[in-house]
Amino acid sequence: MTCTDDILARVGEISPLPGTVVRLVGVINDPSSTPQDIVEVVKYDQAVTGQMLRMCNSAYFGLSHEVSSLTEAVRYLGTMKVLQLLMAVHGNALLAKEQTGYGLEPGILWRHSVAVALTASILGQRISPDEVGLAFTAGLLHDIGKVVLNEYVGREFAEIARLVRERKTSFVEAERQVLGFSHDEIGEKVAEKWKLPDSLVRCVRHHHDPSMLEPADPLVDTVYLADCICLLLGIGLGADELNYRADPAVMGRHNLHEADLELTGASMMCELKRVEEMFADASPASSRKQPAER
């Protein structure tokens, strides 16, 4: 078995995305859906229902009465918060483990993914306003290929790092040259296996090379920029460091300036703190992670 066959076999072994997540993404993808549709999806997911009620009754919301029904909880939280919570509960299991090949301590890929998701939903309001829920989901899942490729990157890291260092090859190009696949390509295969909507598959595949798409896709541009902002701000930097190519066309396509990105980054940091506090508040088991020394 060659390395590339072996990697492909690994894609087949990744845990399936929970049905609730797939269905909720479907509901959010559909502009005609109502809050009741969300209730219908979430009510079969006990972990998430419990979390939602706990969150509504937490100090963060400061409500004067206890929220006990799911319908009421969905109304208070709103679609975005429900999605955030659902993805947090399920995405955490997928993304929170340490990824030693990428030099990521436990919790760091997860923090990066949440930060990109929040940044994508902030930017999405401007770039792809009809797809803010999808922008969040795409941001959260964009690096899913790293979970599969991690072990192989670890094994061949010296050679990948040499290409990056000596030839200024970007990390994804080096992955491709050494392993036969890059994490965005493997992520695409995982997203397809999960039967995610095409728009999400495209985001995962092109989050490092959005201008490869013809015509350009605003949702992909959103996730690309969100990832750049979070990498630049050092949220979830691993052994791949900042070795990714800047794409000069994206900003022009959406008439964005450096100040727009900076402001987005600043807003995201405030939001990230709030979201981490909110999750910590809603779930006594979850802990805020401090990056350990690399």
Add this chain to the structure above:
Amino acid sequence: MDLVVDIADCQVSNDPQVELVTYSLGSCIGVAIWDPETRVGGMIHYMLPESSLSQEKAKANPAMFADSGIPVLFRSAYELGATKKRVVVKVAGGSSLLDDNGTFNIGKRNYASLRKIFWKNGVLIDSEHVGGQLSRTLRMNLGTGRTTIKVRGKEIEL
């Protein structure tokens, strides 16, 4: 004992047992200052060059920006007994993506903003490690003033 300086955070201390540390500097910049006589030290990890971007955010958290945060770092260290003429200043960060066109200049702008503030105030940088595509961890021991950065798993004296 590690005292962690978060992103958009500033910490000072006069406890010689303390090691100030900030992780994962990308385009952000970490500034560490230390007074060898009083052994007072401080560190900031700021994100962005100028508070004019959002006065509201700068007010809520001055350490987010170079121009609002760096004065807070120095002032807080002076309050604990450091003096300007004695402080040693070390700087790390300011990285960028592989970016021939200068599409995302946050790292360079962060560094330029720092130079401007230091020049205006007559502060000299004793040593620095900036630029490139690196992720850096900056660490300063307040007992000895020893300052290091960690890049690609290697510790380098700063």
